[in-house]
Amino acid sequence: MIGPVITPFGKMAQNEERWRGYLRRMASGDRQGLAQLYDETSSVIYGLALRMVEDPSSAADIALDVYQQVWSSPKNVEDASSVLGALTALTRRRALGQHHNGEKPQTIATPLPAPESILGRERALVIRALALLEPAQREAIELAFFSGMKDVELGQALGVSPQVIRARISAGMRKLNEALKLVSSTEGNA
Numbered sequence: 001m002i003g004p005v006i007t008p009f010g011k012m013a014q015n016e017e018r019w020r021g022y023l024r025r026m027a028s029g030d031r032q033g034l035a036q037l038y039d040e041t042s043s044v045i046y047g048l049a050l051r052m053v054e055d056p057s058s059a060a061d062i063a064l065d066v067y068q069q070v071w072s073s074p075k076n077v078e079d080a081s082s083v084l085g086a087l088t089a090l091t092r093r094r095a096l097g098q099h100h101n102g103e104k105p106q107t108i109a110t111p112l113p114a115p116e117s118i119l120g121r122e123r124a125l126v127i128r129a130l131a132l133l134e135p136a137q138r139e140a141i142e143l144a145f146f147s148g149m150k151d152v153e154l155g156q157a158l159g160v161s162p163q164v165i166r167a168r169i170s171a172g173m174r175k176l177n178e179a180l181k182l183v184s185s186t187e188g189n190a
Contacts, residue, residue: 015084018040019083020083023070037067042067044088053095063091066090066094084142126176129176134175137168139158141173143157151165
């Protein structure tokens with residue numbers, strides 16, 4: 001396992017595009033696309049699952065379920081606004097299902113809900129507001145939320161100190177709050 005390919009500033013967009021390429025290859029039956037996506041993202045997915053269920057075996061099962069879901073419906077993940085975001089959302093759903101039911105969730109090839117159906121208008125507003133942030137702030141906030149990494153881990157992944165990560169997230173959250181007010185008010189006037 002190579003681990004996540006998360007590098008400083010602007011590189012996340014390059015990772016996302018490469019991951020979308022793997023998903024397109026998977027859609028045509030190329031198993032190597034799945035292997036490459038797995039190699040580059042599985043440590044984040046497994047780490048998130050482990051944090052949520054606190055059992056290595058269950059976390060491995062959840063990660064396997066996530067990649068089986070992706071293999072059966074790669075187009076759904078490719079169409080998401082963020083590949084890593086879609087993978088972590090699938091992981092959270094699987095882990096929460098296992099946590100609440102006390103059993104392994106079933107792997108069902110269901111499409112991801114359309115963005116507007118997940119959280120409706122609020123989700124669309126957050127996406128628009130995130131787009132207004134500086135890339136470094138957006139990347140830190142998205143990774144902190146989707147991966148569940150702590151500031152030290154984020155700093156290591158992005159090649160900066162934990163203090164820089166905390167500053168980016170803090171400043172980004174203030175800007176996000178302002179941006180949410182802005183996009184909310186402009187949507188209300190539309």
